[in-house]
Amino acid sequence: MSAETSGGPAATEEQRRELxxxxxxxxxxxxxxxxxxxxxxxxxxxAEAGVTRYRFYSRFRDKLDLLNVxxxxxxxxxxxxxxxxxxIDERPDPAALRDAIAALxxxxxxxxxxxxxxxDAATVDPRIAAEIxxxxxxxxxxxxxxxxxxxxxxxxxxAIHPQETAEWIVATGSRTYQRMLVATGELSTAEFVDxxxxxxxxxxxxxxxPSDGDRP
Amino acid sequence: xxxxxxxxxxxxxxxxxxxxxxxxxxxxDVVSHAPLLSPAGHVLALIxxxxxxxxxxxxxxxxxxxxxxxxxxxxxLDAGHLERRRTGSxxxxxLVDSELARSLTRVLATDAPRGGGEANDEPSxxxxxxxxxxxxxxxxxxxxxxxxxxSVEQLIRSVGMSRSTFYGLFRDKDxxxxxxxxxxxxxxxxxxxxxxxxxxxxxKQDLHLAMTHIATVQRPxxxxxxxxxxxxxxxxxxxxxxxxxxxxxxxxxxxxxRGQREGFVHAHLDAxxxxxxxxWGAELRLSQIPPDTDDAKxxxxxxxxxxxxxxxxxxxxxPAEAKAP
Numbered sequence: 001m002s003a004e005t006s007g008g009p010a011a012t013e014e015q016r017r018e019l020x021x022x023x024x025x026x027x028x029x030x031x032x033x034x035x036x037x038x039x040x041x042x043x044x045x046x047a048e049a050g051v052t053r054y055r056f057y058s059r060f061r062d063k064l065d066l067l068n069v070x071x072x073x074x075x076x077x078x079x080x081x082x083x084x085x086x087x088i089d090e091r092p093d094p095a096a097l098r099d100a101i102a103a104l105x106x107x108x109x110x111x112x113x114x115x116x117x118x119x120d121a122a123t124v125d126p127r128i129a130a131e132i133x134x135x136x137x138x139x140x141x142x143x144x145x146x147x148x149x150x151x152x153x154x155x156x157x158x159a160i161h162p163q164e165t166a167e168w169i170v171a172t173g174s175r176t177y178q179r180m181l182v183a184t185g186e187l188s189t190a191e192f193v194d195x196x197x198x199x200x201x202x203x204x205x206x207x208x209x210p211s212d213g214d215r216p
Numbered sequence: 217x218x219x220x221x222x223x224x225x226x227x228x229x230x231x232x233x234x235x236x237x238x239x240x241x242x243x244x245d246v247v248s249h250a251p252l253l254s255p256a257g258h259v260l261a262l263i264x265x266x267x268x269x270x271x272x273x274x275x276x277x278x279x280x281x282x283x284x285x286x287x288x289x290x291x292x293l294d295a296g297h298l299e300r301r302r303t304g305s306x307x308x309x310x311l312v313d314s315e316l317a318r319s320l321t322r323v324l325a326t327d328a329p330r331g332g333g334e335a336n337d338e339p340s341x342x343x344x345x346x347x348x349x350x351x352x353x354x355x356x357x358x359x360x361x362x363x364x365x366x367s368v369e370q371l372i373r374s375v376g377m378s379r380s381t382f383y384g385l386f387r388d389k390d391x392x393x394x395x396x397x398x399x400x401x402x403x404x405x406x407x408x409x410x411x412x413x414x415x416x417x418x419x420k421q422d423l424h425l426a427m428t429h430i431a432t433v434q435r436p437x438x439x440x441x442x443x444x445x446x447x448x449x450x451x452x453x454x455x456x457x458x459x460x461x462x463x464x465x466x467x468x469x470x471x472x473x474r475g476q477r478e479g480f481v482h483a484h485l486d487a488x489x490x491x492x493x494x495x496w497g498a499e500l501r502l503s504q505i506p507p508d509t510d511d512a513k514x515x516x517x518x519x520x521x522x523x524x525x526x527x528x529x530x531x532x533x534x535p536a537e538a539k540a541p
Contacts, residue, residue, distance in 0.1 A: 036299055036301075038299075038301050039299075039300065039301070123445070123446040123447070123448065124446075126362075157523075157527060159523065160520065160523050160524075160527075161516055161519070161520045161523075164516050164517055164519075164520035165520050165523070165524065167501060167504075167520075168497065168501055168520060168521060168524055171497055171500040171501040171504070172493060172494070172496070172497025172498075172500075172501070173497075174500065175496040175497055175499065175500035176492070176493045176496050176497060178496075179492075179496045180489075180492055180493070180496065186492070187489070191489075195486065195489050195490065195493055196493070198485070198486075198490075199490070199493060199528065202482075202527055202528035202529075203524050203527055203528055206527065
């Protein structure tokens with residue numbers, strides 16, 4: 001994380017995370033009680049969390065900064081969960097792929113309201129938008145490596161562009177999650193996972209396709 | 217609940233929005249052009265168009281008492297249709313029910329006549345001004361300005377337009393953004409038809425041509441797309457944007473359904489959800505393309521999209537095992 005996004009000069013990332021684990025549950029309780037994130041006042045939040053103003057501001061610049069710390073930590077966890085999918089080293093069957101993709105998204109499930117708040121914040125705060133973007137580019141790079149390996153070993157469609165296809169898959173997952181699940185609630189997490197697993201399976205792994213010969 | 221009394225015209229909200237962009241302040245007779253709305257509906261509609269509107273102004277516009285307007289607002293705050301949001305020192309009301317916001321925006325856009333009579337008489341001049349201003353907006357955005365910081369003054373100075381001409385054509389800066397985004401979205405939506413109109417005879421070559429066309433239409437406009445994507449969830453821009461996205465999704469869904477019926481698209485796919493996913497994925501990915509992308513790179517992007525769709529929808533993979541549980 002860049003210096004300008006950190007809290008007080010003395011706050012280490014570990015200290016910020018430690019305090020975020022106290023304050024984020026308070027944010028969730030307030031949201032659950034019907035207060036939208038944007039309307040949570042600092043005094044209400046501090047009272048709910050039992051944290052002094054001084055302590056809060058020695059760690060975070062503001063509410064959004066807090067949200068950002070939470071998001072980065074959540075994504076580190078999710079990066080480990082990525083392993084379940086991207087460390088696969090043979091053609092998975094669709095059920096195994098679905099489980100691997102579920103491991104990736106299910107950890108986010110309890111946080112959908114915070115997620116919505118974060119995506120909202122990204123529309124007004126370029127730093128948060130950049131944070132989300134950089135997390136996605138890390139995912140793209142990992143997926144690209146996975147595709148190259150699969151192509152080398154013969155269990156991913158040989159004719160697809162690894163980098164471009166990885167970008168399409170990550171963009172599609174991320175945007176669909178944001179719009180169809182977080183923003184509109186059209187899909188549940190399980191439905192999203194089904195849909196995305198079906199998509200990824202068809203795009204990368206499905207075999208028996210006589211089509212790869214007739215590229216334009 | 218008031219919302220029960222707001223009657224939406226079903227299915228006839230044809231988007232002649234381009235010719236019909238209402239003014240910020242409604243003359244009393246304008247209200248009669250949206251006769252299907254209850255008074256509460258009118259209050260919500262004005263809030264949907266202008267989240268910063270004050271109760272007093274709304275009351276004056278609609279010929280209601282301010283107390284009445286406040287009561288409607290309070291009821292809808294309680295019911296969760298409206299939310300108070302604060303941006304810096306400015307408080308505004310946001311219509312959180314996006315379905316409702318979209319319908320209201322459509323009702324108003326369809327029914328209210330456009331102000332600035334001069335503009336009605338000379339659509340070509342308006343189109344020309346729009347193209348000029350659009351190019352200027354994209355130029356500013358590409359050089360790092362955010363749409364929020366851009367002033368009307370800057371814009372008209374850069375294209376040599378007078379204030380009165382600008383305000384004869386557009387209500388304000390957001391109205392301009394809305395018009396520009398609508399133009400782009402219509403163009404993209406039409407481009408997408410090159411794909412969705414394809415029938416059982418489609419080849420991978422056809423698909424590739426269609427994808428290249430879509431990517432080419434999108435290429436110069438990434439900043440404009442980003443500005444649209446960054447507009448608040450219940451703004452008029454967003455409602456308009458979402459409505460056009462829904463339209464495109466509908467066409468993709470119909471294409472998939474037709475293909476399934478005629479046997480050229482895999483039968484097990486969930487046409488509607490998949491259409492939603494492909495539509496949103498393409499929106500994000502295409503809006504990441506920088507305007508200076510060369511043709512070779514653009515071709516790689518469209519080719520990879522072609523492969524993706526071909527493999528996912530059309531190619532002969534074994535359907536039974538392909539279904540995820």
